[in-house]
Amino acid sequence: MTNFLSQTREELIRALDGLGISHNHSKLLFNQVYRDLKRFPGDSPGLSKKGKDKLRNLLVQTPNIKSLKTSQEDQSIKFIVALGDGKLVETVLMPEKSRLTLCLSSQVGCAQRCTFCHTGRMGLARNLTVGEIVGQVFLINEWLENQKFEFSSNNLKKITNIVFMGMGEPLDNFENLVRSIKILTDPWGLALPPRKIAVSTAGHLDGMVKLQKEDLKVSLALSLHIIDEKKRSKLMPINKRYPLSLVIDQAKKYSKAINRAVLIQYTLFSGVNDSPMDAVYLSNFLKNTNFKVNLIPFNSFDNSNFQRPSDEQLINFQSILIKNNIRSMIRYSKGRDIGAACGQLALQ
């Protein structure tokens, strides 16, 4: 059996060509799978019986939805998704005015072990395959199509934006990430514009360099959180391998290459990185860049060693950035009440 969702267009064309399926019909199959959400390409109308027989082994294979929880605060939905080997990951759907964003997982767990992150405590079990990454998108689009209700913020029935901000460090699963992006942006398939896909990283320098070389033009989000190299290495062990000074230089290069701002994620932890002095350090650090900053108050979870700052601290922090001409927004993570917010994703 071949999973349709794990194949790039070129690979499928080659395989289908070998089966005597024409180029035009291959295009039609792409449309039927990604836009019409048909699971059995072999049932495609217009195919001869011989053609249908040949396509018997080509299936759309996705993970399964094991359970879901809907946020009462903002209608975000957290899906627990079961993979073929029984492992579980989380995928979060976030409705907003004029868009439906899906937060994808790229790994089961994560090897980076950032001290504030629930996923980091799980350690890494394994990378997700291309079929499992693209499969999350197919699965949730299919789920959306079968729902009768509409979100209060929009009446969309298809995912419009993707963020690789779920479980895992996406650049640690580089090959599968890149192949998935190629499939998700393919004009024959979902045709998601690259700017509507954001890859988030804790600062994986090698991965950032390789991503730029791939020239996929996707957006980049850098989880920065603290400027001081020593403190950052404690908070985010990846900093010992890839110091922030080098990571930020690469982020500037990436921004120039895609001609768009890189998004800086700065989670505020009370008493750790939320003082007025920290805001000044951050402003100086980002001076002369076109980066945008998302200020995110920490979302707590059981046994966390960190606290959420007060709203006053948060507003104070932002006002210092604004005074220093740093573009910033306070982002309250969606799905807090269902454990779906930034840093809260984890499964036992």
Ligand code: SF4
């Ligand atoms: S914050 Fe991201 S990179 Fe760090 S442990 Fe969590 S999932 Fe991994």
